[in-house]
Amino acid sequence: MSDAPSLKEPDLKEDAKQARVLIEKRKKAVLANNKLEYFDNCDW
Secondary structure (H helix, E strand, C coil), X not given: CCCCCCCCCCCHHHHHHXXXXXXXXXXXXXXXXXXXXXXXXXXX
16 A cells, blocks of 8 residues: 555646636627527537
């Protein structure tokens, strides 16, 4: 067990930043196309 590599700590700040970017992109796409619903055909 002592030979096992240490687990990398998750970078929660970076994950949160990426999530906000994806949410904003989706909101813009939905607002630009009124035929889309928020969770239809998500590219995330």
